Amino acid sequence: xxKLIACGLLLGLIFAPAGALADKKTKKYEKQVVTxxxxxxxxxxxxxxxxxxxxxxxxxxxxxxxxxxxxxxPNRAYIYLDFNGNRLYGNNGxxxxxxxxxxxxxxxxxxxxxxxxxxxxxxxxxxAVMRALDEVRSYDVTSLYNMWYLNLKNGKGQVIMTLRRQxxxxxxxxxxxxxxxxxxxxSKDLKLVIDVEMLTINALTKCNIINGVITVDPSQExxxxxxxxxxxxxxxxxxxxxxxxxxxxxxxxxxxxxxxxEVALLNRDGTIVMVLIHIDLKAERRAQRGGQ
Numbered sequence: 001x002x003k004l005i006a007c008g009l010l011l012g013l014i015f016a017p018a019g020a021l022a023d024k025k026t027k028k029y030e031k032q033v034v035t036x037x038x039x040x041x042x043x044x045x046x047x048x049x050x051x052x053x054x055x056x057x058x059x060x061x062x063x064x065x066x067x068x069x070x071x072x073x074p075n076r077a078y079i080y081l082d083f084n085g086n087r088l089y090g091n092n093g094x095x096x097x098x099x100x101x102x103x104x105x106x107x108x109x110x111x112x113x114x115x116x117x118x119x120x121x122x123x124x125x126x127x128a129v130m131r132a133l134d135e136v137r138s139y140d141v142t143s144l145y146n147m148w149y150l151n152l153k154n155g156k157g158q159v160i161m162t163l164r165r166q167x168x169x170x171x172x173x174x175x176x177x178x179x180x181x182x183x184x185x186x187s188k189d190l191k192l193v194i195d196v197e198m199l200t201i202n203a204l205t206k207c208n209i210i211n212g213v214i215t216v217d218p219s220q221e222x223x224x225x226x227x228x229x230x231x232x233x234x235x236x237x238x239x240x241x242x243x244x245x246x247x248x249x250x251x252x253x254x255x256x257x258x259x260x261x262e263v264a265l266l267n268r269d270g271t272i273v274m275v276l277i278h279i280d281l282k283a284e285r286r287a288q289r290g291g292q
Contacts, residue, residue: 045142061163094120
């Protein structure tokens with residue numbers, strides 16, 4: 001009986017439709033095809049042409065990489081390039097540093113470097129910063145997402161230190177509040193004048209003038225905050241909209257360029273609290289006077 005059953009099974013396999021066996025094999029070994037959406041192109045740093053080094057390189061640069069590695073120090077490591085006497089000031093991550101620098105074309109070097117004598121928990125990183133500065137022989141500058149990067153190179157042309165500087169020039173000028181909290185603002189009377197160099201902000205509403213100061217944390221990308229905001233406190237028909245604008249300005253922690261005519265202000269959670277659109281305030285005033 002067992003022999004008959006075995007023979008029956010064997011005959012069944014021999015005479016089974018070829019498609020049935022093929023289906024089983026396909027189901028067992030067929031690989032699942034996964035479609036991956038094409039990723040958005042990653043923006044790469046763009047070279048910056050240095051036309052006037054005393055203007056373009058002047059100021060404070062934060063150290064972000066040391067020999068291609070991210071740097072972490074108790075104090076922010078940075079250098080300040082003062083072209084009045086070609087002086088260097090800064091911090092190596094623990095101690096304050098001073099020195100002089102030379103610059104001619106793309107050649108650059110640091111000399112007479114001295115540091116204060118505080119004991120540091122990260123002495124090795126501090127020494128590495130000083131060694132890298134001593135090795136610098138040239139530089140170039142690149143930009144990415146409105147950030148500028150100063151790449152310091154050794155005699156072999158290798159980047160041994162990368163420093164970053166906020167470039168908030170796109171915030172300068174006159175703006176109208178276009179959106180707040182994701183909704184369009186119907187009023188055309190909410191306007192801002194931002195001066196990054198002087199670190200001031202002035203707001204004009206239908207019946208009030210608001211003044212304040214700008215603070216920037218160089219260790220944070222695109223950091224900007226508006227503080228000490230003071231209003232003339234006149235009563236307006238649309239005081240609620242003005243109050244919301246003040247609240248949004250106080251919540252602002254960073255900014256982002258949307259396009260050549262619009263910028264976004266974001267809170268600490270990265271949520272857009274306000275969108276501004278660039279305006280020609282002087283032209284608007286001339287038009288208003290002409291219409292009177």
